[in-house]
Amino acid sequence: MIDQPHPTGNWLRESVLLKLLLIMVIALLLLIPSSWIQELVRERSDRQEQIVNEDTDKWSGRQLIQGPVLVIPYKKAVREKDSTGKEVIKEYTQNLYLLSDDLNISANVKSDTLKRGIYDIGVYDALLSLNGRFNTANIARLQIDNSLIQYQKARLLFSLGDLKGLKADPTIRVQNRSYTASSVTDGLLTGGLxxxxxxxxLPPGDLPFSLNLQLKGSQSLRFIHAAKTTQVEVKGNWPSPKFDGRYLPNERSISKAGFYGKWRMLNYNRPFPQQWVGNDTLLNSFKRNNNVLFGVQLHIQVDDYQKTMRTSKYAILIIALTFVSLFLTEVIQKKPVHVFNYALIGAAMIVFYSLLLSFSEQVGYNWAYLIAAVATIALIAWFTASLLNSKAAALFAVILSVFYGFVFVIIQLEELSLLVGSIALFVVIAALMYFSRKINWN
Structure with a gap:
């Protein structure tokens, strides 16, 4: 007597829905190594930032030009009660602060690229010329008794982002008199001179000043709008600058030979007054807020880690579409593919992101994507040919090429990426619906 196959065993072997469920489980499990890849990208990106910070610290950091500010101490009498309860008058010394009416800055930036292993760092040498004028008549608006103001102890204060970048002693000229600047620790401006x-x-009224700076820095050169009228001109030879901050330049040009930017700002939208008393940390608090800064970054045109991270976030989508395509192919051709083979194909697609990361550090994102995609598609096509046939493998290679090409285009796009991606996904879903119509899901 011949044993008849058990109907439950046949169903387990032949159930389309059960196989789909197993394929979904494999796809979800592949999210684990996909997250490992993303963590590796973050680790490499952090490593790049660490190396950049180490090298820029040795060269000179980001430069921020702030000021100048005229600081004048004055005496303030305050009525207080002593330990016996008797009222006494005590004198304290406070500072009044005055910003310039006009500030003109001209910067000539000669940039270069430092290489540390596989990483590039934008550095520069800059010549800056600052000139303008204060109007000491504005002090009267503070309504301080003129006899209490200690004009003989006045000082002109400005700051840089990194004093290590100074290449020559800065000399300030005020009313045709030269003054040598010295470093100072001041709550108003960090890195002060x-x-x-x-x-x-000196006669009251207009107080003209001028200052020349020779300094070096890295990654960015920024300024703070610290005058009633501020005008800044920056030109340099960096081919891919990024103008950023609270104010964009009124005039700008960018070419392979370099860049030019010109800003002109009035004090109407400035978040601090022209003169004030008492608040010794006012400008420092605004310096930590990027909304009041402006300038230029030596932008590295391609951030490979950012693109690799964005690509890795499409991993589950590509794996799901690939598995569905392979499943439809095996159903249409009536040649079953074991779920273990699905797992191997998914593993190959995860290795794609490791190849992309490692090659992008050496040859850049675009070439790395091409190398990783061609290698992955060739491997999966060869494996599929051994499971199905060469015709099905060629078709599957074309499908994979479309998927990887689709992701590459999405990564290159900026504003249109969501629109193009949504349309492409709609087309894919429509195609899947079309090819799955005649499948017997029972």
Whole structure:
């Protein structure tokens, strides 16, 4: 007597829905190594940032030009009660702060690229010329008794982002008199330089000043709008700058030979006053806020880690579409593919992202994507040919090429990426619906 196959065993072997469920489980499990790849990308990106920070610290960091500010101490009498309850008058010294009416800055930036292993770092040498004028008549608006103001102890204060970048001693000229600047620790400006100026020997009213700086820096050169009228001109030879900050330049040009940017700003939208008293940290608090900064970054045109991270986030989509395509192919051709083979194909698609990351560090994102995609598609097509046939493998290779090409186009796009991606997914779903119509899901 011949044993008849058990109907339950046949169903387990031949059930389309059960196989789909197993394929979905494999796709979800592949999310685990996919997350490992994303963590590896973050680790490599952090490593790049660490190396860039180490090298820029040795060269000179980001430069931020702030000021100048005229600081004048004055005496303030305050009524207080002593330990016996008797009212006494005590004198304290406070500072009044005055910003310039006009500030003109001209910067000539000569940039270069430092290489540290596989990483590029934008550095520069800059010549800056600053000139403008204060109007000491504005002090009267603070309504301070003129006899209490210590004009002889005035000082002109400005700051840089990294004093290590100074290549020559800065000399300030005020009313045709030269003053040597010295470093100072001041709550108003971090990284401060000051020149002590005896205003009691100078006529009141307009106080012209000028300053030349030779400094080096890295990654960015920025400024703070610290005058009633601020005008800044920056030109350099970096081919891919990025103008950023609170204010964009009124005039700008970018070419392979370099860049030019010109800003002109009035004080109407500035978040701090022209003169004030008492608040010794006012400008420092605004310096930490990027909304009041402006300038230029030595932008590295291609951020391979960012593109690789964005690509890896499409992993589950590509794996799902590939599995569905393979499943429809085996159903249409009536040649079953074991779920273990699905797992191997999924593993190959995960290795694609490892290849992309490692090659992008050496040859750039675009070439790395081509190498990784061709290698992955060739491997899967060869494997599929051994499971089905060469015709099905060629068709499957074309499908994979479309998928990987689709992701590459999405990564290159900026504003249109969501629109193009949504349309493409709609087309894919429509195609799957079309080819799955005649499948007997029972």
């Amino acid at each position: 000051q020149a002590e100026i005896d205003l009691s020997t």
